[in-house]
Amino acid sequence: MQSVISYIGLGSNLAQxxxxxxxxxxxxxxxxxxxxxxxxxxxxxxxxxxxxQPDYVNAVVAIATQLSAGELLPHLQAIEQLHGRQRKSERWGPRTLDLDIILYGDEQIQSENLVVPHYGMKTREFVLYPLREIAPELVLPCGDSLVSVLKSVPKNGLEVIRKNVTWK
Known part of the structure; x- marks a missing residue:
């Protein structure tokens, strides 16, 4: 299988x-x-x-993967659990780690466990601005350019706190 470029949103506001x-x-x-x-x-x-609750730290990462979106999701959930993530009934409450599949290639997925593109991505500054940083020419599966979507989403106090992030 050929690799697919996927974008994952990362967020945390607990435990460093x-x-x-x-x-x-x-x-x-x-x-x-x-x-x-x-x-x-x-x-x-x-x-x-x-x-x-405390402010969040957010980022977006581009990955190349041969895993299907359905295979990738449980791996991301396992990483969340290893980092102390506890799923609670309170929506948008504090969390140690949140990993969301924002985009998976050009696929549009609607399943019981997964919605891609992520259902809230077009309104969330903490997804769109980091995404623009790494994929400024991106066109969403619906045909909208990332740049055009950003025109209606204010920064809402979003600020860079760390540049040149590495993963090795």
Missing amino acids: PDQQLQDALRAIHGLKDTHVKQCSSFYASKPMGPQD
Whole structure:
């Protein structure tokens, strides 16, 4: 099977978020038939849900993988669990690590476990701005350019906190 370029969103706001993302990058790079091609800077962002939680650290990583999206998802969930992720009923609450498949090639997937492109990507500054950093010419599977989508999404206080992120 030929490799597919996939974009994964990373986020954390508990237990040393910067280190959580760094460790997750290494774990993703170590997945079978997968390697990290590029990673955005790390960004500080305001919480999307309840405001009585710490700010987040977010990034987007481009990977080349021979795993299908359905095969990739449980690997990412296992990495989350290794980092102490506990799935709770509270949506958008604090978490040690959140890994989301944002895009998987040009595929559009609607299954019980997975929606790609990620259902909230077009409204989330903490996904779109890091994504633009590593894929400025990207055209989404729906035909919209990333640049055109960004025109209607303010930065909402998003700021770069770490550049030149490595994963080796």
